[in-house]
Amino acid sequence: MPAKATPDHRTLVESLEPRVLLSTLTVTTSNDSGTGSLRQAITDANNAPGADIIEFDPSLEGSTIALTSGQLAITDALEIRGTDSEGTPLGITISADYDFRHFDIDDAEEADIEVTISDLTITEGRSAILNNENLTLERVIISSNSNGGSSFSNGAIVSSGPLAIRDSEFISNNSDGYGGAIVSSDGMLIIEDSTFTNNSSADQGGAIYLYPGSDATISGTTFEANTANGSVGDGGAIGLVSSTLVVNDSIFSQNTADSHGGAISAKTGSTVTIADSTIENNTATNDGGALYTDDGTITIEGSTVSGNNATNGGGVYNFAGTLSVTDSTVAGNVASASGGGLYADFDADLILLRVTVSGNASGGAAGGIYTSGGLTMTESTVTNNAADSSGAGIRAIGPNPVSIVSSTISDNTSDSYGGGLVLYGTMSIEIAGSTFDNNTADDFGGGVSIRNNDGAEFSITGSTFNGNFAVTSGGGLDVTSNVVLTITDSFFTDNFVGDPGPGIGGGIQFTQGTLTITNSTISGNESWGDGGGIYSTGNLNISDSDITDNFSYESGGGVMFSGATLSIADSTISGNTAQSGGGGLNARGNLEHQIDRTTIASNTAAYGGGIRLGTDGLGNVPFRLNYSTVSGNTAGARGGGIYYDYGALSMSNSTISSNTAADTGGGISQHHAAGQGTFANSTIAFNTVTNKDGQGGGIFIGGNGFTLTSTIVASNTHDFGDSTPDDITTEFENYTVDPDSSFNLIGDANAGGGLTDGENNNIVGADPLLEPLADNGGPTLTHAIPQNSPAVDAGAAFSADETDQRGSPFDRFVGDDPDIGAFEWAPFFLQASTAAPPAPPRWPTARSSQSPATPAASSSSSPAAAPSGPRSASRTTPTPPTPPATPSSGPTPTTASPTSPRRATAGSCSSAARATAPGATATSPPRPPAPTTPPSAPSPTSSPAPTPARRWSPSPA
Template identity: 25%
Template sequence: MISFTPSQNLICIDAKVEDYEYLCQGVLLGSEVIILNSNQDGVEQITEHLQARIRRRKAPRIQTLHIVSHGSPGCLYLGNSQLNLDTLDQYTEQLQQWRGALTSNAEILLYGCDVAQAESQKSYPYFHLTEQSVFTHTSISPFIQKIQDLTGANIAASSTKIGNNKLGGNWKLDVTTDSILSPLAFTESVKENYAGVLVTFTVENANDAGAGSLRDAIEQANTNDEDDIIEFDPALSGQTINLTDRLNINDNNGNNLTINGPGANNLIINGTGDGFVFQVNTSNPETVVRISGLTVQNARTGIQYGGGEGTLEIDNSLITNNTQFGIVSRSRLVLTNSTLQNNSNRGISLSGSNSIIQGNTFIASTPDAQENGIRVFTQGDETATDNLIIGNFIGTDSSGTSGLGNLQQGILINDGAIGTQVIGNTISGNQGRGISIGGGSNDSIIRGNRIGVTPDGATALPNNSDGILIRNTTGTIIGGVNPEDRNIISGNNGNGILLQTEVDAPIQTSNTQILGNYIGVNATGNTAIPNTGQGIQIDASTLNTIGGVNPGEGNTISGNSADGILIINAASDNTILGNFIGVNAAGDAAVPNTSHGVRIDGSTNNDIGLDRLENPDVPGTNRNVISGNGINGVLITNNSNETKVLGNFIGTNSAGNTAIPNGQTTADPMVINGGIGVEIQNSSSNIIGRNTPGEENTISGNLVDGIRMTGTAELNSTANIIQSNLIGLDATGGTAVPNQNNGILIESSAGNTIGGSEAGQGNVISGNTINGLVLSTANSNQIIGNLIGTNSVGNAAVANSNNGLELDNSTGNGVIGNLISGNTVNGVSIVNASSGNQIQGNRIGVAADGTTGLANANSGIVVDNAVNNIIGGLEAGQANTIAFNTGDGVTVTSNTAVGNGILGNNIFSNGTAEDNTAIGIDLGNDGVTINDAGDTDEGPNTLQNYPELVLAEPVENATVVAGRYNSLPNTAYRLEFFSNAAVDPPGNGQGQSFIGTIDVTTDAEGMHIHSNFTRNR
């Protein structure tokens, strides 16, 4: 209801009047206008407005009240109500209240066709005003007299048609209760040019045909050259009109028709069990046919609207128990406030364009009723476009709390329907999917719906399959950036969302955007309402985006009974951005997906996070929070190659400073299910983190490993790159948020790179509960440039609780240029037949500056049961700095640890002031090994004898060293020489600064005397 400035001249215009906007523009100057809402009680609206004027006190009393509406003999149609002799009693109190807003000599003018028609009940003298008078008088109907009695006003009304004279109308109010002095409400120009009349046909009986029947009224309207209204005698309330054939409605060159029933519960139009109840045909795009307030039932199709231009409006009706369809519409349909129930095939079959389906209920209340609530599709050459489905209950009762599901889909959009919008509906309780879109039905929008839950989003009301299926379709948008755009897709007995491309389909499911939804949780985002499958599954589909980089675009995908997101069956080029997966909407507590947060299975080139090298100008953050899930945060498996995991928090809260572990303990607390931040299985060329701002991951707080990589002989995990991540630390890189096992475990995998040689490419692998990094049966991998056991700047310890790096039964790996310090046990441990590994250019036990101590709490390097490894080297950059460790610099233990080269390293200041037994290189982990004649003993590195110096003195600009060496006879050896700033406490020492080498060969006695090694100063 709208109004203009308060005045003594109040004009009330019913919105159902044709072109009421034109009438508003031509009211007399100084008038106040209100528009009566056609979906509300008109008498109540007028009463409310008049009472509001009374409360305002300063508003003037009304001299003239004009009521403009459709009419029939003894009846006014106001909003969705009728004012006639049968209803006056229920409005008596309201009409009496009007007196308080009227002047003592007020006048009420009723503009409605035939309202004053009746037998003469009371006569007055004829009042002649002027030549232009529009007020005459014949006789007064009981209806008019009653209104005067209740309101106290003089009344004027018409016994003929009001409106355009070419349509048989006029502007004479020819029946009055007394002298009327007020002019009509409209200017002469409007009266001359208004194109409508306010005429109504009345259905007087429940016969199938004949005078006074509905069929007769429709046939008259079909031939009448004007807009028409068909109303029903109130005496028909509660009756049934049984048809023998369809009712045909034609627009007769563009004229409008309204059929106003008394309410869906009050009058039934019963079909024949075959054909249609109503067959509507229009040919003019401006034509509107409206059917309101009826029950339409027991035909093959309740209402058929076929093929032409125009609009069919249906409101406040019940369409039920038809053997095929409730409504079939091939043109524009506006359906509001109606119920479609138990129509065997579907509630609506819609192939027109620009339709609006709003505020309806679609249900199947018996086991074999109504397969689909709504189907939108293209039929023939005309594409169904831009249809709107808004604010309906689909699969539930009208409260949305009780499931009365359609037998298949709640909404089915297929066969090339374009641009359908599904907004603000409750789509729950259906026996199939909530929404199914397929067959090239592109560019659909799904926003603000409750799918699988009640309208408050608090209680599951499952669809018995997926919440949403998108198949062989492109350009769908699910959700949006604003809270009101958010879909709650939870509680379904299947996936929350399934994106699927069928084999050999002509259209890939692609360019779908899933934005800002809650999937698997309630409307607060705090409590799980699980979908029994995945939160989102992408199956053989490409170029889809889950989330986004801008505020509001990320989804909360948590609480689901399987994976949060599953990408499967060669799905490629999909992107996951800015989502909360396994946590609540605030990102501060776990709401676990029962399985993995994200699983990529047999699919390539998908991104978890934004590739900023490919998108350098995209603003915002790309971070997913993937935490709290039942098994792993991310699983990349089964030949899923070229995945990028960039810029995420995996195992922490959204601030990156508190653990929300992936992984769950079982009933046996010693048995853990999953618990890995990122796991790569049998997959290659994946990138986990990268040295571009915003692309580094924080992978911390997980119940087992931060990252695990595994492979098999048949399908190796190779060429994977793990770079620039924080693993075991918070997002600042300064505080431990431990993964409860290893930071990284590489198992049975070859040819991978951890870190990199360029600045910033190394990972910070610290604070983990067991080891920082483990290679187990893993060959030919490169560990380069990482910080292991320190903070992100390398100046303080954030200890891994066991070894910094462990090589276990692994061969040919390069450990190059790392900072390995501050760990609770050893810096590096090489064990269990590991061989051919190169440990070069590392700083072990020192800070990033290479001089400040940052001890590993045991040895710098331990070699146990490992052979032929090289620690250091003689080329530039190959030497390790191994210093300030609490134990030995290098410990070689076990008799099988032989052939390990320890070359050119800077080993010094290992051990503590309290325990000065530590040495630079300890064979046997028992301190200095005493030389034996002929060096025949066995043990670690064959317990190689050490050379004995007898002279080291300066000569001019050089230092001359002399000594002797005893070992196996007739064998070639290389001796290395070092200088120390101070004598090592044990006396047999460590070698701080490498001087050089000489090659010697022992004699038959195993002896070599050297006296000519010279180092220039």
């Protein structure tokens, strides 16, 4: 830059550094040597200081320079242009007749010189270029070079310095060692917009081999029909060891490896990143039809891996490394053994995000994905894959964790087990927000099969299993391990097991451990054997769930249970069918059964339309039914509501209503070695037997009988054209209701099971004036009673719980004593409507002396509303199926609105705010003011009924 001005204002100017103009040399002959030859021009350029340019005379257009006196050595910066001085390509070919290498680029100095070769064809060399400098190739064709002997054992180009290739072609080059076209070590390799075709090696890298420590970036390039031969034979297009490869916007097609990696093989800590590329129709004899990694990392983004073929891992094989695939498709790949699409082995990590794995096939296991490492799959689809063995969609082997989130596994077909997914061995498992749809297994586990996973705890959340099929067991889900499995917020719908059968567990088959199902739906499943919806021989807990419209050709239309402990709470079991026993539930456990706050309705079976109980001779295993309703069920033989021949049934605060059986026990049928049952604070009403010789419209006792306490058994019939009252019938004289039973109300004086009116506070031969079965608050339907019912204040205090069947806030102790039956009458009770509502009544204000007119008393022949399952504010329950028709002479069900909300507070006031019942003593709590506004009522149904829309029963003044 200029120096500062001197005081006398004269200006000094610095001299510029000396400039050396590039020397341009012109080749004028195609001779190997001599004046005007390429060899002489290179020699002159080497001897001249600085960079030089070599061009060709236009007269040489289309000519071939045949090298006869050895390779061309470049020792100084040089640019060789296969053009004339105007830049027009002349089509010059340099041939070495397989005797020599064409170029040796090395200045024997540490610093790299820059060499560029462009617009030439370099062919038939014994290797083409040895580069130890900084080499750029542009618009070059390198073809038909074939090495032989130890000094020429690698590639058409062997480069230990930086190498950049643009717009070039590598065709039919062959190496007896590595890299048929290029071997790169140490330096950086850059390839852009080029093609590699029909190159081959006898070891690794049919087209390119990267020695340890190399880096390569390839973009816009096509690799086609390259081959890695021999016993090693890895990487039909590219092989690398302990190196880094980045591929963008490129195509790998029809490349072949005699061992691993039809397109790319990456070993020993190598890192491969592939983006926006297509890898198709490549083949490996062993593993990884498209890609293979051994203790390396492969990342695939926005790419397609399709139509590739191998023994294992038809698309990609990952051994002890990490394979991460994002926004890509793996389709139509084939493995003759396992892992048609992807194979991750030996603690390898497999990570899939927004990936489609479709149409892949295997001759063994895992048509889509095989992993014995970890699997993390998110927002991905595995569909239309096929396997001759297990896991058509995915087969995962422990112990590494498996996570499947927000994904779809559909239409996969296995000739063995696990149509959609097999989880084999101990591992942690998470399935969330995913769908398993229309998968098929010729053995078990149409959707998912979990095996040999003892001791594991895992979850299925927010997922759907729909339309899956298995022959042996578990149409939707099959679990044969001792595990703890939690299913939450999920759907198992229209799954099927059987054909040719027998097939158990249409929706779910669970053999060991503990299965917990919460806030889920099991619907429309079918089995040719037991358990249309669920078959469980392990512990089973069900809560806040719907089990509806399932079908079994044997037993347990909704649920078949023969494990240790069974718990069902706050659920609906409705519309299920079994051709043998237990339309809704067949429970044959060996430890304990308990059902709480649950509706079992409109189910059908030969024995036990609603519930079939038995313990296979294991003794009096307890079965407890609390705060529940069993209604509208049908048995073709015995036990419309409940049938049991083993075990001990204990029922409290429950309703058995409007069930039908052909032979015995329209409501409950007890047989054989059944233990003595205990019923307390329950209602058994409007049940029917239909055959001419049928017995026990309400209860049939053919075993050790029952003890009844504070229970209503009324309005049950033997209906063979005359609707004869038939509340309790015993098979033999010594089979009776326990004579110590007390505080009960039996409607039929001629069928009271041996109880006598007035003894032990029993009422025999009275009408309890039951209202229709309806939504009277609480989680289940109940029969309300009016204030003038003989059941009011006639029950036993010692057997009463704090609330009636409806639960809080419907207290039991309103008056001096509780009522008989499952329902407690209270003032201000707001009953659900069975007719269109009239204008709202006027409600009294606090301490008002006015009172509404007393409503008409209900009749025992009042219709019973069709059962409806519980409703929760936090979930939507499917509409219950239409209940089976009841006999013409019995109560005619009407349909309660399936969307009627359950009232948290409707019905009665709290115990501290209730009025006293008639006849209360002076020590009874005082009556508080009446409410100023009524609680909200549920939506009315359209069926007519004689009861008004709202009933309000004040306590006496």
